[in-house]
Amino acid sequence: MMGVAREELFQVGTVIGTHGLRGDLKVRPLTQGSASLLEARSLSLRQAGGEEYASYRLKKASVHKGIILLRLEGLESIDAVAPLKGAEVFMPLADLPEAEVDESYWYELQGAEVVDRRLGSIGTLEDVFTTPAHDVYVVQGRYGEVMIPAVDEFILEFDAQNACLRVDLPLGLVDEGRED
Known part of the structure; x- marks a missing residue:
């Protein structure tokens, strides 16, 4: 296990369960771009709602039916990983590949002011979720x-x-009659 400061981390997924008996974790990626965690050298886990991060070296990563399977050094049995269900998975910002032209990472977008060409400022980008077709900004x-x-x-x-x-x-996407 290694230590990493929170500001150096980027959340890439959530542990949704275990796979097999050798300690593999099933991770649901947060966005379509989260597959970059397959290239990470290390990952950090934080229990949902927790404050402490535990960092591990990545031993193995693969994709199985849209879910990412991870094996972490030091967590090599189902008993070791079972308590991690629900944990948030982070990777170091330094391990993220360079964003493609016209693409950004969630940590860059979070909190940004959203300005429409016609309506002007409509608010702050608070969240993003993934659908099969595309991401959706909230x-x-x-x-x-x-x-x-x-x-x-x-x-x-x-x-x-x-x-x-x-x-x-487009017209109709924003309820212009409702101003908070």
Whole structure:
């Protein structure tokens, strides 16, 4: 086990169970890009709602039916990993591959102001979730909760330096009659 500071970590998934008898963990990735954890050298786990992180070297990683299977050094039996169900999985920011052009990591987007071409500021990007087709951004702001499909037609650009996501939303996606 190794120690890592929280600000150096990026959440990539959640442990949903065990696989086999050798201590493999079944991890549901948080976003489509979370498959990058297959390349990680080490991972940190934190019990849901907990504050402490335990870091491990990654021994083995593979994808099985959309779920990522991990084997971590020092956790090599089902008894060792069974208590980890529900734990959050983090990887060091330094291990993340460079984002592709016109792509960003969740930690870069979180908290960004979302500005629509027509409506102006609609709120703050609070969450992201994955669907089979695409990610969905959850924005909280003056129109309540707005869910924005993260597709090229709606996302114009992300200005990381100013933490601003510029969008062009279709009529009807935002309930303009409701201002909080």
